[in-house]
Amino acid sequence: MTPRGIQIISGPDFNMFLEAIMAVQTVIGPRERGDQPGYYLFSRLQRAEDFAPGYKTTTLPPKKILASPKEKLFSFTFDKPPRLRLHVDASPFVLLGVHPCDLAGIDALDHAYAHPPAEMRWSANRKRATIIGLDCQPDAYCFCSSVGTDAARIPCDLFLTPIDHGYLAEIHSDRGRQLLQKANTSNAGEEELAAAKRWRQQKVERIRAKFDAPLERIADILETGGLTPTWKETAKRCYSCGSCNTACPTCFCFDMIDELDPDLRGGTRYRTWDSCQLLDFAMVAGGHNFRGERWQRVRHRWQRKFLYLFRQFGRPYCTGCGRCSRACTVDINIVDVTNQLIAAAKMEG
Amino acid sequence: MMPFARKPRVAFFDFACCEGCQLSILELDEKLFDLLAHVEVVAWREVMSEISEEYDIAFCEGSITRQQDIERIKTIRDKAEIVVSLGTCASISCHNALKNKWAMNELLALVYSEYGEHIDTIPARPIADVVNVDYQILGCPVSLPEFETVFKRILTRQAYTPSNQPVCVECKRNDILCVHEKGMVCLGPVTRCGCNAICTAFGDACRGCRGLIDDANLEAPVRALFGEKLHPIMAEVARNNRLTGKEIIARFSLYNNTGRVGKGEESSDGTA
Numbered sequence: 248m249t250p251r252g253i254q255i256i257s258g259p260d261f262n263m264f265l266e267a268i269m270a271v272q273t274v275i276g277p278r279e280r281g282d283q284p285g286y287y288l289f290s291r292l293q294r295a296e297d298f299a300p301g302y303k304t305t306t307l308p309p310k311k312i313l314a315s316p317k318e319k320l321f322s323f324t325f326d327k328p329p330r331l332r333l334h335v336d337a338s339p340f341v342l343l344g345v346h347p348c349d350l351a352g353i354d355a356l357d358h359a360y361a362h363p364p365a366e367m368r369w370s371a372n373r374k375r376a377t378i379i380g381l382d383c384q385p386d387a388y389c390f391c392s393s394v395g396t397d398a399a400r401i402p403c404d405l406f407l408t409p410i411d412h413g414y415l416a417e418i419h420s421d422r423g424r425q426l427l428q429k430a431n432t433s434n435a436g437e438e439e440l441a442a443a444k445r446w447r448q449q450k451v452e453r454i455r456a457k458f459d460a461p462l463e464r465i466a467d468i469l470e471t472g473g474l475t476p477t478w479k480e481t482a483k484r485c486y487s488c489g490s491c492n493t494a495c496p497t498c499f500c501f502d503m504i505d506e507l508d509p510d511l512r513g514g515t516r517y518r519t520w521d522s523c524q525l526l527d528f529a530m531v532a533g534g535h536n537f538r539g540e541r542w543q544r545v546r547h548r549w550q551r552k553f554l555y556l557f558r559q560f561g562r563p564y565c566t567g568c569g570r571c572s573r574a575c576t577v578d579i580n581i582v583d584v585t586n587q588l589i590a591a592a593k594m595e596g
Numbered sequence: 597m598m599p600f601a602r603k604p605r606v607a608f609f610d611f612a613c614c615e616g617c618q619l620s621i622l623e624l625d626e627k628l629f630d631l632l633a634h635v636e637v638v639a640w641r642e643v644m645s646e647i648s649e650e651y652d653i654a655f656c657e658g659s660i661t662r663q664q665d666i667e668r669i670k671t672i673r674d675k676a677e678i679v680v681s682l683g684t685c686a687s688i689s690c691h692n693a694l695k696n697k698w699a700m701n702e703l704l705a706l707v708y709s710e711y712g713e714h715i716d717t718i719p720a721r722p723i724a725d726v727v728n729v730d731y732q733i734l735g736c737p738v739s740l741p742e743f744e745t746v747f748k749r750i751l752t753r754q755a756y757t758p759s760n761q762p763v764c765v766e767c768k769r770n771d772i773l774c775v776h777e778k779g780m781v782c783l784g785p786v787t788r789c790g791c792n793a794i795c796t797a798f799g800d801a802c803r804g805c806r807g808l809i810d811d812a813n814l815e816a817p818v819r820a821l822f823g824e825k826l827h828p829i830m831a832e833v834a835r836n837n838r839l840t841g842k843e844i845i846a847r848f849s850l851y852n853n854t855g856r857v858g859k860g861e862e863s864s865d866g867t868a
Binding site: 280282283286288289306307311316317483484485486487488489490493494506507509510511519520522525526527541574576577 | 627630631633634744745748749751752760761762764765768769770771773774776777778782784785786799809810811812813815816
């Protein structure tokens with residue numbers, strides 16, 4: 248996506264910029280975990296120094312800010328007639344330091360939630376957020392170039408690329424332009440544009456994990472079937488712990504729970520993240536489970552990411568962020584398994 | 597909304613256990629008063645000295661480990677409209693069932709030598725093995741938010757089923773760093789949640805106190821540690837802890853011995 252403008256902002260100016268934003272609204276971004284150095288999470292930043300621009304990844308994607316793991320929907324009473332009170336939080340915030348893969352994750356959810364019947368809570372939260380993207384360098388788990396998200400810019404308002412002594416800031420929306428007015432910026436010269444280009448080239452060159460076939464081919468392979476031995480072999484190692492789903496930036500399956508007030512006169516309804524890898528996920532009334540076998544649930548994850556939603560929305564519901572592989576408690580790697588499937592399909596002819 | 601005809605009378609009973617569950621409920625602090633406003637407490641040994649023999653809701657903690665326990669829990673069942681097994685000892689026998697790997701006469705000789713013949717002991721069983729139980733609450737000790745939820749479900753006559761999701765789900769929902777990353781052995785992937793991942797939240801690993809999920813894959817950790825493809829972090833875990841595959845699985849049986857209830861002759865090397 249072509250930016251509407253490009254500016255340069257120096258490191259010290261950027262910190263002042265952040266402090267200026269923090270003075271008027273909440274800023275949420277990647278910060279180092281207090282309990283384990285070298286690990287990061289999206290969380291509220293109190294000071295500009297809290298921002299960790301060099302973070303490789305976070306356990307949870309920024310999805311957790313826009314669709315909270317346990318989201319309060321409404322409260323209710325047992326009066327006659329019952330009274331419902333919608334829980335709404337309209338306060339704006341800045342979501343800072345979102346990598347291209349995670350921008351793609353938010354975009355994927357924009358499409359999924361906009362699909363009729365549109366999900367109003369997601370879009371309300373999206374309106375609250377001003378998103379500042381940030382370019383990155385890959386680690387061993389990243390495979391964004393295989394799913395076409397390495398240069399994603401939608402849906403950010405500003406996008407930062409690290410250059411010497413600061414950032415190159417791309418403006419992608421009016422909101423982004425307005426926000427950047429809080430900063431001391433200068434026009435980008437040839438040298439800075441070249442530096443940002445080098446950063447992007449280096450990024451793509453450094454990506455080691457790759458799918459051995461294009462996405463269309465992977466969808467065909469999944470549709471054709473005949474991959475049961477690979478699914479069963481993978482399932483032998485799988486705990487069905489759901490970490491791949493709960494760490495995924497595009498998974499949106501949920502469960503509902505009601506919690507009663509202590510006085511038992513009413514309560515609150517919450518929406519929580521669910522996972523198709525869990526045994527009870529596909530359990531229906533009467534006790535029938537249409538994915539009762541572990542390997543069926545493993546297969547379902549790939550089919551959702553690379554077949555069903557790929558065909559429905561014309562994009563994979565995978566951003567190449569590698570979080571599922573990092574989060575896996577037994578080291579099942581999404582790229583390795585996908586390539587095993589591709590190899591198995593070749594053997595089948 | 598109060599489907600009980602009058603304020604239900606609540607009693608707490610303990611069998612073989614540390615009574616930590618009934619004690620920990622006190623930590624609900626001021627919330628406790630909100631909950632107790634709906635009931636009349638008639639027996640609660642850790643809290644009051646009065647005891648009444650008439651009650652509607654019986655919270656029973658501890659495992660059944662003696663012949664006389666069987667008679668006692670049957671009496672409670674007869675009197676109470678609702679019986680709740682409170683905590684892991686009452687629900688899945690917890691550590692009490694570690695003794696089940698010995699024959700009872702061997703066990704008595706081992707622990708009490710010649711005095712063993714005076715001791716009444718039987719293989720440890722969960723309460724639901726002896727009488728019908730209406731509600732089960734897991735945890736060592738029980739989690740306070742879950743106790744509160746179940747308490748409210750009882751009062752509104754709604755069912756409650758302990759979660760069949762692993763602790764990893766709650767760990768992720770709370771954005772807690774996986775303790776594998778710190779080189780710890782964690783039973784979270786195979787253990788029922790409902791605790792809101794309290795141990796990992798405070799930097800410890802899951803010890804499995806709520807019992808195994810229904811489809812726990814007990815082969816997976818051994819495969820990951822010693823299988824054809826070595827998980828880099830799990831390999832580090834194995835090295836740091838100097839654990840063999842057998843030992844890893846044995847760790848899984850600390851809280852999870854009920855599968856061997858009444859099978860005293862079977863060994864408990866974790867090969868179940």
